[in-house]
Amino acid sequence: MSILIYANTANGKIHKSALEAVAYGSKIAKDMGTNTTAIVVGACDDADTLGEFGATKVLHANDTKFNSFDPSVYAKLVTAAVEAEGADIIIFSHDYTGKSIAPRVSARLDAGLVSGAVDYPNTNNGFTIRKAVFSGKAFANISITTDKKVISLLPNSVDKSPVGGSASVETFNPEVGASTVMVKEVVKESTDLPLTEAEKVVSAGRGLKGPENWEMVEDLAKALGAATACSRPVSDMDWRPHHEHVGQTGVAIRPNLYIAIGISGAIQHLAGVNQSKTIVVINNDPEAPFFKSANYGIVGDAFEVVPKLLEAAKAFNAANH
Amino acid sequence: MKILVCISKAPDTTAKIAFTNNNTEFDTNGVQFIVNPYDEWYALVRGLELKEQLGGSVTVLNVGTAENDPIIRKALAIGADEAVRIDVNPTDALQASKEITAYAKSEGFDIILLGKETIDYNGSQMGAMISELMDLPYVSLATKLDVNGNTATVSRDIQGGTEIVEVSTPVVISAAKGMAEARIPNMRGIMAARTKPLNVVAATGAAAATTISNYELPPAKGDCHYIDAENAGELIELLHNEAKVI
Ligand SMILES: Cc1cc2nc3c(=O)[nH]c(=O)nc-3n(C[C@H](O)[C@H](O)[C@H](O)COP(=O)(O)OP(=O)(O)OC[C@H]3O[C@@H](n4cnc5c(N)ncnc54)[C@H](O)[C@@H]3O)c2cc1C
Numbered sequence A: 001m002s003i004l005i006y007a008n009t010a011n012g013k014i015h016k017s018a019l020e021a022v023a024y025g026s027k028i029a030k031d032m033g034t035n036t037t038a039i040v041v042g043a044c045d046d047a048d049t050l051g052e053f054g055a056t057k058v059l060h061a062n063d064t065k066f067n068s069f070d071p072s073v074y075a076k077l078v079t080a081a082v083e084a085e086g087a088d089i090i091i092f093s094h095d096y097t098g099k100s101i102a103p104r105v106s107a108r109l110d111a112g113l114v115s116g117a118v119d120y121p122n123t124n125n126g127f128t129i130r131k132a133v134f135s136g137k138a139f140a141n142i143s144i145t146t147d148k149k150v151i152s153l154l155p156n157s158v159d160k161s162p163v164g165g166s167a168s169v170e171t172f173n174p175e176v177g178a179s180t181v182m183v184k185e186v187v188k189e190s191t192d193l194p195l196t197e198a199e200k201v202v203s204a205g206r207g208l209k210g211p212e213n214w215e216m217v218e219d220l221a222k223a224l225g226a227a228t229a230c231s232r233p234v235s236d237m238d239w240r241p242h243h244e245h246v247g248q249t250g251v252a253i254r255p256n257l258y259i260a261i262g263i264s265g266a267i268q269h270l271a272g273v274n275q276s277k278t279i280v281v282i283n284n285d286p287e288a289p290f291f292k293s294a295n296y297g298i299v300g301d302a303f304e305v306v307p308k309l310l311e312a313a314k315a316f317n318a319a320n321h
Numbered sequence B: 001m002k003i004l005v006c007i008s009k010a011p012d013t014t015a016k017i018a019f020t021n022n023n024t025e026f027d028t029n030g031v032q033f034i035v036n037p038y039d040e041w042y043a044l045v046r047g048l049e050l051k052e053q054l055g056g057s058v059t060v061l062n063v064g065t066a067e068n069d070p071i072i073r074k075a076l077a078i079g080a081d082e083a084v085r086i087d088v089n090p091t092d093a094l095q096a097s098k099e100i101t102a103y104a105k106s107e108g109f110d111i112i113l114l115g116k117e118t119i120d121y122n123g124s125q126m127g128a129m130i131s132e133l134m135d136l137p138y139v140s141l142a143t144k145l146d147v148n149g150n151t152a153t154v155s156r157d158i159q160g161g162t163e164i165v166e167v168s169t170p171v172v173i174s175a176a177k178g179m180a181e182a183r184i185p186n187m188r189g190i191m192a193a194r195t196k197p198l199n200v201v202a203a204t205g206a207a208a209a210t211t212i213s214n215y216e217l218p219p220a221k222g223d224c225h226y227i228d229a230e231n232a233g234e235l236i237e238l239l240h241n242e243a244k245v246i
Helices: A016-032 A047-053 A071-085 A096-109 A211-224 A232-236 A267-273 A289-293 A302-320 B037-054 B066-078 B093-104 B126-134 B187-195 B234-241
Strands: A002-007 A036-041 A057-061 A087-093 A112-117 A128-133 A138-144 A149-153 A168-171 A181-188 A200-204 A227-230 A257-261 A278-283 A296-299 B002-006 B009-011 B033-035 B057-063 B082-086 B111-115 B138-148 B151-158 B161-168 B171-175 B198-201 B210-216
Touching: A002 A016, A002 A071, A002 A096, A016 A036, A016 A047, A016 A087, A016 A149, A036 A047, A036 A071, A047 A057, A057 A071, A071 A087, A071 A096, A071 B126, A071 B138, A087 A096, A096 A112, A096 A149, A096 B093, A096 B126, A096 B138, A096 B151, A112 A138, A112 B093, A112 B210, A128 B210, A200 A211, A211 A227, A211 A257, A211 A302, A227 A232, A257 A302, A267 A289, A278 A289, A278 A302, A278 B234, A296 B234, A302 B234, B002 B037, B033 B037, B033 B066, B037 B057, B037 B066, B037 B111, B037 B138, B037 B171, B057 B066, B057 B093, B066 B082, B066 B187, B066 B198, B082 B093, B093 B126, B111 B126, B126 B138, B126 B171, B138 B161, B151 B171
Parallel strands: A002 A036, A002 A087, A036 A057, A057 A168, A087 A149, A112 A149, A200 A227, A200 A257, A257 A278, A278 A296, B002 B057, B002 B111, B057 B082, B082 B198, B111 B171, B138 B171
Antiparallel strands: A112 A128, A128 A138, A138 B210, A181 B161, B009 B033, B138 B151, B151 B161
16 A cells, blocks of 8 residues: 655656645645655656655656657556556646546546546545636535545645655656657647646736737736736637637636736636635726626726836835745 | 547537536536537547548547437538437446447547546546457547557647557557647538438447446635735735645
């Protein structure tokens, strides 16, 4: 009985989401009196840092043939690690990588999967985990009824402070067959901060009138260390790139801070953002529905309000650095 | 080119979300159901475009009871050639994936398309499960798909960017925004859909691995704290001292 965590990497380093997944898994392990193994696939030069977040052992599949991402191959690797470690609970981050591998591992092991978990499992009566459903409009408590259990954790859901400790790193390159998906090209997004991982997001809608007015949005985002997002019509009209579209049919996010500028707050938009911890709405229409979901509201013209915020944010930065 | 598009039923995006039976069941009272947008707008339409370009057929598949027939007819109205419904109300994605695999395994589909997730359970599970159970390659979160002979060229979203991959058919692909433009069924399509085949096949009785214990609605938001537009800059202090998010 042990817990296995798939630890994501990016550019040869452990990814932030992996720290949270390992912290999550090791808290569960501690409560159950067992230990935590992490598996890292592909090039990574700081796998040992996972020890600080509670992993006692790290399996590193570092053969160069694993450098290219193929969920089928990665699922076989994880399954091999499950067998090697006798793991019963397997944890992923619910991000692009986890979404492609966790269900495969679940199908391979015939193990129940809760994807997008937002809390620790409740083991008082079975094994039940909370996840957001109906695009953030509700939660469901889902019980896994199989012996082996797979969880993918929605990033930014639980505490990810280091607990101290160290992990032994072992090479783990089992024979799992070759990849059938050939990567031809990788195009990086221009942004430095992917939207789904951002803790702060500045978002704007049709109220901004045209793509030429986004400079102030970008400046404010930069001053706050935030990523930028937009409403659906804005990306449909190609004012902004598709990957910035948030909402029920775009990306669902739950940052600590979501600032909505000139967005009316349609139900489909809210569905993708209403789990944000703090919501700020800036709109010149006091009746805009978004104010009902806001923690802070400013009724006013974005073209006057945003420059004031930018100035205050810059002053704040100057005073706090 | 034999194309399978898996479609799921979802509540309309404006549906009021409420629960009954001690919060153990979704309250369908007054709820309008639609084809899950990712399945319809992107997976189905791209499937139809590929058929128009390369010839072949598009089959839509739903795992569900007769209640789902209206949304299946909608997919036929948009242009699918035939439909299959596996007659069981599945409890989870693993059960539905097993049923789909049992049916699709011997049908010789070249491409199995489906949306990246449903807008109700947001699981993002089915594509990966089906490909694993059928032992096929899988490309998730695809925003572009072209097929040339036995090779599919797919752009997919990955962490921090886009990846362009090549894969041989048969393959399972989950579709995200960008892959196609939604189509609205016309009168002719709606008429034709009435007579297109909708074959009901019996379920194999595959088991689920999870059950839903109960639902909860999120806690109501407190009142909005308004800040005067003239002094908008005060927000920054509030975000720091009160909300503690910057
Ligand atoms: C099936 C379906 C799925 C959908 N999915 C999504 C989705 O995922 N995401 C999404 O965002 N939408 C989605 N939509 C669309 C959604 O219904 C709304 O139409 C959309 O969110 C509106 O975008 P908006 O708020 O930018 O524009 P509008 O509704 O036009 O609102 C513009 C706002 O800007 C304000 N404004 C105007 N000028 C100023 C100014 N000078 N200063 C300040 N404020 C100003 C106005 O008062 C208004 O509130 C979906 C719709 C459907 C039917």
